[in-house]
Amino acid sequence: MLSLSVAIAQSKKYFNPLGQEAIQGRLAILDEAKNFGRLPLESKNVVRDPVWSLGTNSAGLYIEFETSSDSIQVRYKVKGSLNMPHMPSTGVSGVDLYSFNKTTKSWDWAFGQYQFKDTVTYNFNNIGKNINHTYRLYLPLYNTVEWLEIGVNVNENFKFIRKDNKPIIVYGTSIAQGACASRPGVGWTNILGREFDNEVVNLAFSGNGRLEQPILDLINKEDAAVYILDCIPNLAITNSRSEGQLDSLITHAVQLLRSKHPTTPIVLAEHSSAYTRGFQNIHTMAEYGKSSKVVHATVKRLKKSGVKKLYFVSAMDYNLDINSTVDYAHPNDIGMLKIAEAYHKILKRIL
Known part of the structure; x- marks a missing residue:
């Protein structure tokens, strides 16, 4: 049969x-x-x-x-x-x-x-x-x-x-790649894509979203509607990466994109799980908070220096809670929706 x-x-x-x-x-x-x-x-x-391996996903x-x-x-x-x-x-x-x-x-x-x-x-x-x-x-x-x-x-x-329009480009980490959605349509970049006519380009690499030059060069060649740089979860402050080095990395990424795209909006973000209410893992929260404070300070400094159309999503904007994640950082479907809603709110203003 x-x-x-x-x-x-x-x-x-x-x-x-x-x-x-x-x-x-x-x-x-x-x-x-x-x-x-x-x-x-x-x-x-x-x-x-x-x-490269994750890029084949x-x-x-x-x-x-x-x-x-x-x-x-x-x-x-x-x-x-x-x-x-x-x-x-x-x-x-x-x-x-x-x-x-x-x-x-x-x-x-x-x-x-x-x-x-x-x-x-x-x-x-x-x-x-x-x-x-x-x-x-x-x-x-x-x-x-x-x-x-x-x-x-x-x-x-x-x-x-096929529709042809300027894309929203996301450079991120495992969270943006889709961990841990129960099905593809509820990954936050895909939820966001259903809210706009622009296609969303997912350049997120699990554990490897580090604002690296080869990926930035690829992104810089694309005429996008918005650039989203959501790499802080993979850029912790460690013995090999100081706060000053992280500041320099973020600054370089913004200046590189601005060199070719002087008016295209750029969105930077804190770690989505930083400051999550109810998390008892103190050291983990402190780690997320350190790098998040750096990106916040860097954005303020860059805007004060005259960088235009630079936007920021804080961890509080995501509004994650103890029902929003699978583990220490990766959102479940509830968390994915919350992240998408935070980006939708700011992109609606921009677009």
């Missing part, structure tokens, strides 16, 4: 987004890339190995399409482990399907029946013939996609969709 996925596959026609310039949420230099990564091949020899990438099919199957293969101790397979390796209703101007969501095997499959069934919707399929947050196909009923139409 045929399995459900095999039976569904026999009634579907499949479309490969690669080569169609259909992958959104990444730098323009990657429009014609034949993979699902976030860094161009030429970066491999200039970034550190962990950054598809965090923040999404595919938009239109179809009249009331059933959609997504099948794909991933390269790494399906899950992590603190993050489920649906977030690490799963996909997530939303659609924008052009009539109501609102977002809908479809749950899928999934199988995590050698080939991962998601079946979205009985979702209606939504001819006035644009579907948005989010890709895995913490895994590398080797290949992916989208299947729709053989007698129904299908078309990839």
